Amino acid sequence: GAGVSQSPSNKVTEKGKDVELRCDPISGHTALYWYRQSLGQGLEFLIYFQGNSAPDKSGLPSDRFSAERTGGSVSTLTIQRTQQEDSAVYLCATASRREGDTQYFGPGTRLTVL
Amino acid sequence: AQSVTQLDSHVSVSEGTPVLLRCNYSSSYSPSLFWYVQHPNKGLQLLLKYTSAATLVKGINGFEAEFKKSETSFHLTKPSAHMSDAAEYFCASRGSTLGRLYFGRGTQLTVWP
Numbered sequence: 304g305a306g307v308s309q310s311p312s313n314k315v316t317e318k319g320k321d322v323e324l325r326c327d328p329i330s331g332h333t334a335l336y337w338y339r340q341s342l343g344q345g346l347e348f349l350i351y352f353q354g355n356s357a358p359d360k361s362g363l364p365s366d367r368f369s370a371e372r373t374g375g376s377v378s379t380l381t382i383q384r385t386q387q388e389d390s391a392v393y394l395c396a397t398a399s400r401r402e403g404d405t406q407y408f409g410p411g412t413r414l415t416v417l
Numbered sequence: 418a419q420s421v422t423q424l425d426s427h428v429s430v431s432e433g434t435p436v437l438l439r440c441n442y443s444s445s446y447s448p449s450l451f452w453y454v455q456h457p458n459k460g461l462q463l464l465l466k467y468t469s470a471a472t473l474v475k476g477i478n479g480f481e482a483e484f485k486k487s488e489t490s491f492h493l494t495k496p497s498a499h500m501s502d503a504a505e506y507f508c509a510s511r512g513s514t515l516g517r518l519y520f521g522r523g524t525q526l527t528v529w530p
Contacts, residue, residue, distance in 0.1 A: 359517065
């Protein structure tokens with residue numbers, strides 16, 4: 304079946320602009336995670352959605368970062384007033400108890416802030 | 418608190434020789450443990466996972482890992498490296514069911530012909 308998809312695959316933006324990154328989960332997966340991968344920081348957890356529960360936002364680095372998940376399916380990660388240090392690959396993963404809680408990752412969105 | 422330490426940032430082996438990638442975890446209880454592989458410009462692919470069943474876990478592409486509670490380790494091994502194994506490998510732990518993953522910093526594996 305189809306895996307996790309993310310769009311766009313690459314995004315180049317100017318400092319100070321807002322960006323939206325999209326994640327389409329595997330159908331039926333109730334859990335959705337955003338991670339960030341950068342050279343200096345490795346793989347960092349950002350935010351986690353599980354069903355209708357309040358999301359775990361403990362990894363968001365600043366209030367410029369927000370995410371939502373509409374209808375328990377598609378998720379959008381928004382970064383406002385982008386900074387150069389936001390340049391990274393943003394990875395989405397989804398999971399379900401039916402599949403043993405394994406997190407399946409999308410290909411990522413490479414964000415470059417000029 | 419949970420953490421994962423990958424003891425080598427780079428490992429180089431010759432094709433056909435064994436691979437050992439080391440991972441230690443820190444947790445107040447027995448976590449679930451994972452190894453993921455990432456090829457250049459690709460997402461993370463699950464190699465194998467330990468979830469408190471057998472301590473020796475077999476994964477894809479001939480990889481396996483052994484959970485050793487006394488040593489808090491979960492090292493990844495393969496008897497014979499192949500050129501296609503060249504990639505970055507990440508060890509990760511997870512505490513609660515469907516919880517977030519805690520990743521190590523990664524080990525870059527180079528395979529020489």
